[in-house]
Amino acid sequence: MGQIKACLFDLDGVIVDTAKYHYIAWRELANELGFEFTEEDNERLKGVSRMTSLNILLEIGGVTLSDEEKNRLAEKKNENYRTFILKMQPDEILDGAKEFLLELQQKNIRIALGWASKNAMTILDRLELTECFEAIIDGTKVTEAKPDPEVFLKGAEALGVRPEECLVFEDAEAGVEAALAGNMKCVGIGSPNNLGKAHLVIDGLHQMTYEKLIELNN
Numbered sequence: 001m002g003q004i005k006a007c008l009f010d011l012d013g014v015i016v017d018t019a020k021y022h023y024i025a026w027r028e029l030a031n032e033l034g035f036e037f038t039e040e041d042n043e044r045l046k047g048v049s050r051m052t053s054l055n056i057l058l059e060i061g062g063v064t065l066s067d068e069e070k071n072r073l074a075e076k077k078n079e080n081y082r083t084f085i086l087k088m089q090p091d092e093i094l095d096g097a098k099e100f101l102l103e104l105q106q107k108n109i110r111i112a113l114g115w116a117s118k119n120a121m122t123i124l125d126r127l128e129l130t131e132c133f134e135a136i137i138d139g140t141k142v143t144e145a146k147p148d149p150e151v152f153l154k155g156a157e158a159l160g161v162r163p164e165e166c167l168v169f170e171d172a173e174a175g176v177e178a179a180l181a182g183n184m185k186c187v188g189i190g191s192p193n194n195l196g197k198a199h200l201v202i203d204g205l206h207q208m209t210y211e212k213l214i215e216l217n218n
């Protein structure tokens, strides 16, 4: 394995919580269609593409629609979701995330985003974090969803580093699998119950330091 030269970040659940806004927008859509959509249901949408999310939602409601109608509803949900993310503030950045990004910059560790949302640029701008990322691989640049490693491999390529020189930060099991499938090291953010395959599991970036990164080199 190579020495870690770059860190690749998932965004939702690692740097900020966007799942809560997705939830509000999907729930409103479900209610308009005449059924309930719970927070537990919303767990099934984490890390899943927009259209797959809609398909899961419609399955929960037992609703069948044409592709045309589905496209219209996905677009409608996104417009509603965007009204929330356009109001996001830098104080929504999760504890310790900005500090860790700045520490990495100081130590000359390269930084990329590996997150398949098409709204990633808007969110990074709102959080005033765009400048922290040397490469941004978002939903406009990938075709495969995690656990496929595409989003991270493209991140490594954009930075000009080898996959084995990358450390991925992920809160979803599929994301940890994507990192490992890409031959990268991975820090899981959350519980060892579902992220146990990661090289290290922590509660949040407030627990991460450059020293811990160095220990992962061994």
Ligand code: G6P
Binding pocket: 012, 022, 045, 046, 047, 048, 049, 050, 053, 078, 115, 116, 117, 118, 119, 120, 139
């Ligand atoms: C990421 C998120 C998902 C979201 C997907 C598409 O994978 O984790 O929850 O559905 O991006 O996001 P978008 O903003 O393009 O609808």
Ligand code: MG
Binding pocket: 010, 011, 012, 013, 014, 047, 170, 171, 172, 175
């Ligand atoms: Mg995530």
